[in-house]
Amino acid sequence: MYPVRVARGVGKGFSEHTSFEERVLPHLDAGYNLARWLTRNVDDSEDVVQDACVRALKYVGSLRDGDARAWFLTIVRHAFCDWCKRNRQAEIVKDDGTAIDMAANYSAVDAQRAAQRSSESRLLADAVAELPLVFREVLILRELEELSYKEIARIADIPIGTVMSRLARARGLLQRSPLLHAIREHSGGER
Amino acid sequence: MNCNEAGTLLAQYADGEVDNLQGRSIEQHLRGCGACATKHEGVLARGAQIRAKVPYFPAPPALRERVRALLANAHDAAPARPRPERDRWRWLTGGALAGCTATMLAWTLGTAVITWHANEDVAVEAVAIHHRVDALVDLRRLRHLTMKSSARATASTAIAKLADC
Numbered sequence: 001m002y003p004v005r006v007a008r009g010v011g012k013g014f015s016e017h018t019s020f021e022e023r024v025l026p027h028l029d030a031g032y033n034l035a036r037w038l039t040r041n042v043d044d045s046e047d048v049v050q051d052a053c054v055r056a057l058k059y060v061g062s063l064r065d066g067d068a069r070a071w072f073l074t075i076v077r078h079a080f081c082d083w084c085k086r087n088r089q090a091e092i093v094k095d096d097g098t099a100i101d102m103a104a105n106y107s108a109v110d111a112q113r114a115a116q117r118s119s120e121s122r123l124l125a126d127a128v129a130e131l132p133l134v135f136r137e138v139l140i141l142r143e144l145e146e147l148s149y150k151e152i153a154r155i156a157d158i159p160i161g162t163v164m165s166r167l168a169r170a171r172g173l174l175q176r177s178p179l180l181h182a183i184r185e186h187s188g189g190e191r
Numbered sequence: 192m193n194c195n196e197a198g199t200l201l202a203q204y205a206d207g208e209v210d211n212l213q214g215r216s217i218e219q220h221l222r223g224c225g226a227c228a229t230k231h232e233g234v235l236a237r238g239a240q241i242r243a244k245v246p247y248f249p250a251p252p253a254l255r256e257r258v259r260a261l262l263a264n265a266h267d268a269a270p271a272r273p274r275p276e277r278d279r280w281r282w283l284t285g286g287a288l289a290g291c292t293a294t295m296l297a298w299t300l301g302t303a304v305i306t307w308h309a310n311e312d313v314a315v316e317a318v319a320i321h322h323r324v325d326a327l328v329d330l331r332r333l334r335h336l337t338m339k340s341s342a343r344a345t346a347s348t349a350i351a352k353l354a355d356c
Contacts, residue, residue, distance in 0.1 A: 028255060029250050057265055124244045143238060
C-alpha cells in the first residue's frame with residue numbers, strides 16, 4: 001500500500017499547494033474514473049473524489065518521490081472505503097446510465113456507428129459494473145489505468161498473487177457474462 | 192514450454208508482466224503452436240475490447256472547478272495556520288500588561304490611602320495637641336489665680352501630666 005503519512009507540524013504553504021496543483025490535479029480524471037467505477041454512481045463518485053482531494057491536499061507534503069497517480073488512486077480508494085462504511089446502502093445502488101451517455105458523447109463521430117458503439121459500450125459497461133467490487137477494482141486499474149500488477153497490489157493493499165487471481169477471475173466472469181453474449185450475437189448477426 | 196505452461200502465462204504475457212526469460216519461451220512456443228497463438232490473440236482482443244469500449248469517465252468540469260475552489264480556499268486559509276502560536280504569545284503579552292497595570296493601580300491606590308490616613312492622623316494629632324495646649328494654658332491660669340494651696344497642687348499635677356504628654 002502506498003504510504004499516506006501525516007505531515008505533523010508542517011505548515012501548508014505555497015509550495016504544497018503548488019505541489020498539489022502540479023502533481024495531483026493532472027490525475028483528477030484517473031481518480032474520478034476509479035471512483036466512478038467503484039461507486040457506480042455519478043454523485044457519489046464526485047463526493048468520494050472531493051473527499052480524496054481534501055486528504056491529498058492535507059498529505060501532499062508526504063509525497064516525495066514515486067508515482068503521484070498511484071498515490072492519488074490509493075487515497076481515492078481509501079476515501080471510497082470510508083464512504084462505503086458510512087453509506088452501505090448507496091454502495092449497492094445500480095448505475096443510472098447517465099455517465100455512459102456522457103462518455104459516448106466524447107467519442108461520437110458518425111451517428112450510426114456512434115449508436116452501435118454506444119450500445120456495445122453500454123452492454124460492456126453494464127457487464128463490468130455487475131462484477132463484484134474486488135474484481136471490478138483490479139480490472140479497472142489494469143485495463144483502463146494500465147497499471148502494473150505491483151502498482152495495483154500497492155493501491156488495493158493486496159499481494160501480487162491476489163491481483164493476478166482476481167484479474168483472471170474478473171476476465172473470466174466478464175467473458176461468461178450474458179451481456180457479452182448479447183454483444184457477440186449482435187456482432188455475428190451483422191456479418 | 193508446453194501448452195499448459197504457456198496457457199497459465201498468456202494473460203501475464205499479454206499484460207507485459209513476465210520476465211525476459213519467460214517472454215522468450217512463450218514467444219518461441221506461440222510461433223510453433225497454432226492453438227496457443229489463437230488463445231493469445233483472443234486474450235489480446237478481449238483486452239483491446241475492454242479498453243476501447245468500456246467508458247473512461249473524465250472528471251466533470253463542475254468537479255474540477257470545485258477542487259480548484261477547494262485549493263484556493265485552502266491557500267487563502269494557509270497564512271492563518273500559524274496564528275495559534277502568535278495568539279498564545281499575544282495572550283501572554285496581554286496578561287503581562289494587565290498585571291503591570293493592576294500592580295501600578297494598586298500601588299497608586301495604596302499610596303493614596305496611606306497618605307490620606309497619614310494626613311488624617313496628623314490632623315487628629317494636631318487637634319489633640321491644640322486641645323492639650325489650651326488645657327495647659329487654662330490650668331496654669333487657674334493655678335495662678337487660685338488662692339487655695341490644695342487647688343494649686345492639683346493644678347500642678349495636672350500640668351505635669353499634660354506636659355508629659
